[in-house]
């Protein structure tokens with residue numbers, strides 16, 4: 001007997017690999033919108049769970065269910081969600097839950113819907129005791145995100161795109177194309193729902209920007225640069241993920257080292273010699289602490305927050321140091337998504353271009369200030385400090 005179509009087999013293999021560390025007996029949940037990607041994922045996951053039950057002495061090795069989130073943003077969304085849930089049950093997934101959310105939060109409709117969706121998926125997984133939540137993002141989704149990130153001037157972490165695994169979340173289809181998931185659905189006789197906002201009319205400036213990247217920008221790039229642009233963008237994400245992971249690890253080490261050095265210095269008394277401004281107009285001189293003439297009244301930073309040794313920070317490479325400062329700001333209470341490069345450079349200048357400038361204001365609100373060879377990042381108090 002002929003086996004499944006190659007694309008069906010590829011989808012099943014991708015799901016099985018994504019779940020290879022999930023303990024026997026676990027429940028895994030497919031996040032299903034009813035679109036082609038997540039319906040194909042539901043079909044592949046149902047197969048993998050069913051097959052896992054055959055080789056495990058009667059007890060099901062894996063249980064697979066589904067969560068359908070109804071954002072209530074479009075007329076008929078409840079019907080779309082109900083239809084997706086029915087299809088998931090027919091495929092053999094159990095339990096299947098429809099979760100209604102209120103997507104009217106801040107940040108624009110797309111961002112708000114995404115935030116409440118992820119929160120609903122996490123809450124449902126916790127309530128049902130699921131070991132993993134599977135998402136249907138494909139290589140094309142990854143490529144679109146990288147292109148958007150490039151156009152917005154993002155750094156390596158953002159260009160690294162979506163992780164194949166992060167906490168409970170798994171994205172088995174990052175190596176599959178959107179056309180593959182359509183083909184998997186067709187092979188199973190499934191009719192996916194096509195979200196009308198995903199296919200806006202050309203030039204529709206009111207359409208979600210990601211849909212326009214998908215429908216207009218990427219096709220133009222493929223036309224000009226040749227086919228393979230999406231694959232190349234996804235490869236960029238994979239390469240930068242390795243780089244960003246390495247740099248983040250180095251930055252975390254630097255942060256720990258700089259915090260330890262600051263604590264050691266505190267234990268041995270105020271430094272008092274590293275904070276006099278350098279020569280006037282010398283703001284770009286990197287990493288050169290000024291002469292030992294700090295005002296006698298200056299005290300080392302006190303109170304809560306993150307305290308770091310400036311000399312340790314100044315020795316590091318800019319890419320590592322600026323990441324460490326970003327991590328420090330986040331630790332002090334700055335929402336990472338709100339920290340711009342300008343914010344990070346302002347804190348970096350306190351380390352490498354010190355000329356007695358005042359504190360740097362960061363989102364949170366958090367304040368970064370330098371005194372006695374130490375950099376302190378802390379939540380702004382109501383006294384305005």
Ligand SMILES: Nc1ncnc2c1ncn2[C@@H]1O[C@H](COP(=O)(O)OP(=O)(O)OP(=O)(O)O)[C@@H](O)[C@H]1O
Pocket residue numbers: 030031032033034035036037038039067068069070071117134135136137141195198
């Ligand atoms: N309403 C929803 N309910 C549950 N999961 C969802 C929902 N919307 C999206 N997801 C999950 O997030 C993934 C990516 O979402 P995105 O909005 O990019 O969907 P998409 O590209 O339209 O995918 P699909 O074809 O699966 O709808 C989906 O494949 C699915 O796993």
